[in-house]
Amino acid sequence: MKNINEGIESLAGIKSNLFGKDFLLTWEKSDNDLRTILGVAEVLREMRKQNISPRVFDSGLAISNFRDNSTRTRFSFASACNLLGLAVQDLDEEKSQIAHGETVRETANMISFLSDFIGIRDDIFLGEGNKYMREVGAALDEGFENGVLPVRPGIVNLQCDMDHPTQSMADLMHLKDIYGSIESLRGKKIVMSWAYSPSYGKPLSVPQGIIALMSRFGMQIELAYPEGYDLIPGIVEIAEKNALESGGSLTISHSMEEAMKDADIVYPKSWAPFHIMLLRTQLLKDGDKSGLKDLEQLCLSNNAKFTEWEYNEARMKLTKNGSALYMHCLPADISGVSCKKGEVSAPAFEKSRIQTYREAGFKPYVIAAMMFANKFENPAEALSKIMERDRRRFSF
């Protein structure tokens, strides 16, 4: 997109329901909601490029609550907040008094007196992460309704046990950018494939997020993994239903080789099996360290049976015209680079490396768009006003 005003105009017709709402799962959002997020993100991205400042907050805080490590998402969140004028304050649960046994609902209020958003990553415990975000949300509702908080801060899911919506939406924006429109995705074959990694316990949220989102646009989705490496069944069902409704399809298969045939897009990425994650969550809750060690050993030795699940040039040749679009949320486990044997061979990754950087680059704007649409009932109008006021991001 080069013409910002055209971008804003095309947004104006879409009726979304994002105002004042948290963004927790893509499958809770309507197609119009998703189109609005993409449209706003594109306009914000273009404004940034053209040195137009979309800053709408003169002051205000955004809280980041990372319960797992993060680089990309941390920086994307910080970038999005900064673009709109918010300062990020980290909730570092180790430096806080939360260890004293404070309840979630209390902490949620204590950090929110002057906050506009809370970004949360909580992807370690299956069945817990998304639940935690909803607990925070309920506490914020209570605080706002009872006059504790001057505004109800919005929550952005920065990855949970179920979904990774800022990632999948950035991926969708990347696809739209490459193919020109959401409509062009119809009929395209995308392979969400398990891939081998020497590490253990990778979250399920990316593959789940991808199949649940991409199934909404008429794509032919193939979900490929070694037997036993299932995702959360309920989310696969959602993807199946989406595929049915959108005129696409969802196939599950167990050979990377077979899956890659004629693929337009491939997304080879490791994850832990659903039943292992369930066990792990229980052991973590029980604080059973030796049990966790045993499970890790079991899991790694099981993984080791599938080192053949590496995306490489031979497999790339099987894809459409031998040049499917390779996607990854990064960092990828690259054989011979970041590990001995991993998700992708070095030459295969190198071919698409810059492409994956571009893919990652959409995330700050997706997050900013989620925040923007939470705050402005009519995002198109707000963006128009920003164009009118004509404020530079960088100037004297």
Place this chain on the structure above:
Amino acid sequence: MKNINEGIESLAGIKSNLFGKDFLLTWEKSDNDLRTILGVAEVLREMRKQNISPRVFDSGLAISNFRDNSTRTRFSFASACNLLGLAVQDLDEEKSQIAHGETVRETANMISFLSDFIGIRDDIFLGEGNKYMREVGAALDEGFENGVLPVRPGIVNLQCDMDHPTQSMADLMHLKDIYGSIESLRGKKIVMSWAYSPSYGKPLSVPQGIIALMSRFGMQIELAYPEGYDLIPGIVEIAEKNALESGGSLTISHSMEEAMKDADIVYPKSWAPFHIMLLRTQLLKDGDKSGLKDLEQLCLSNNAKFTEWEYNEARMKLTKNGSALYMHCLPADISGVSCKKGEVSAPAFEKSRIQTYREAGFKPYVIAAMMFANKFENPAEALSKIMERDRRRFSF
């Protein structure tokens, strides 16, 4: 307060002496100073609610120096700074070169070249925290007088061994909000009571801050604790003197039961005995780890004699109309919630839970007011100018 201009007008008549001064202890401040802080805080809070931006700094840093854990105060300080336009920079003494043996006076200058405020929490060592703040202050004076620093940054005490002025002032603002005016506090009975906690070594600064501040407004203060759990004698004396001068009273007693009778306001909260804190400070200074362990055991077993000091519904019934206002600086040790047996029973806490969140919500504005009054000789005039310029906190 709904009408900001009335709030500003009522401030205009009060002559305070806060300009360019640190805020270290409430008992160093005049009544007019305290009224100014409250008045400015109320105006700032209302501005925030009405989307008026009181930002007065286009750039500038505020340093936070937390030598003990914090959530509420950390976020309150960050919120206050952000509201006025300052970016917070943490002085993390572990990541710094301070371990190399740097002197306080050097560090104080090194972090202040472009700083407007330093917020300090140092509540672990009895006899040290407040002293440290004054050392920092003296170093800043020296730096400013010698042309090292372009401005003399103000210091805000975010809790020391003696006082916790941002807490007690937020508590006072809460009382003013509930009872309508400072004058209405006259004659009210407030019970600052020790309460049982399974943890050890809680600072004395909250109870000390409460009795020293609330005694200035004609309240009937009852300080209740098990024998031996004394506060710093010199601060109790200050509270006694204040009570005498303000036409109130200060009684010390040793039964929670008795103390609660007919109370308007109760503040049940654990603390460590003064003489234990003295011992602990010495052992910490000596690095005597086994001594510290022994002391902790002794102290915990001593505490365990007083598990009956729990605020619960039976005790609530003894208070005025069975419904005294319950206060706490949070997080409270809630029996059956954050610990087996603690300061307050779950049902008693639940009745006032939202109230305590509101109480905490005044802190960011109290801190902002302390900074505001340090920077503007005539705060009422500055607030008027802010109203005139009519800048939105959130807008396009």
Place this chain on the structure above:
Amino acid sequence: MKNINEGIESLAGIKSNLFGKDFLLTWEKSDNDLRTILGVAEVLREMRKQNISPRVFDSGLAISNFRDNSTRTRFSFASACNLLGLAVQDLDEEKSQIAHGETVRETANMISFLSDFIGIRDDIFLGEGNKYMREVGAALDEGFENGVLPVRPGIVNLQCDMDHPTQSMADLMHLKDIYGSIESLRGKKIVMSWAYSPSYGKPLSVPQGIIALMSRFGMQIELAYPEGYDLIPGIVEIAEKNALESGGSLTISHSMEEAMKDADIVYPKSWAPFHIMLLRTQLLKDGDKSGLKDLEQLCLSNNAKFTEWEYNEARMKLTKNGSALYMHCLPADISGVSCKKGEVSAPAFEKSRIQTYREAGFKPYVIAAMMFANKFENPAEALSKIMERDRRRFSF
């Protein structure tokens, strides 16, 4: 400088080549480049004093990547960024996913989608720090050229294994401030002397930075150290060449006593011997912990032979008029203060203490000037525009 407009005017005539360039080593920069940095820094400093806001970013991030501890430089970088309107986001490599084996070139792009600058400290590994900065730079070039990044963030070297340019330039600004002009430095004798410290492994970058920079202005440089405590030979050669070209001199000697005679300026500071740092780098790379311990012992016992290398009042008496200007990058190892026996005696340090604070106070403005000159092709014009717009840093 009092008159900002005169400062800007004198800048206008200097043709520099800093626009869009990283600042990694002073010896890669022309004299005009250095004069531009100093001139811009002086104007920015005076603007700050006169409450004129030089903020040029409405939003934007600056990344700090500290691979070693820092207080002064961390706060100086934060101050500089804040002055220009950028928010600092720390890249904390422990909290990130970089441990997963991510490549430098990937991380460099991931943190830069909305960044304008990256400040890097990497001074631990000889032969690595500066190289790392160039790797980051090459990755940013690649990202920018391939449309991954909307702008190419500038890199500021916040200390590497070779140079500490923000320190040496702040030191130069301090000398200019004291002697009135760069021209007045001609003929002055400056002694960069090794000094004893009980600590081990101090970087070489400060002495190297000082001799390589100060040799460009016709000064008589004496580099004094115990035999064996050499600096990186290639950098000493650069300083020798500079001295020759500028009409100054560079002498190497091995007696602090002798060196101090008739000195105008003295810079007594500890560092580790070049060959020890080489060994240490290899052992660190090999993860050879016992080898590192042995080396540390060897090094400390070797250091202990030179406790006489302390700058004290007796040595001060040998300097010109017994009152040479004492310089230090801080924190100094002060005998009887921060250690038993160190680089400088307490009375000698005390005489110049405030002076060293002032010296440190130039660093934020030097960093801000490096960023400013990277962003504006014509810094003088940009500063003029800032004067015209007349925006206050602090106001209602």
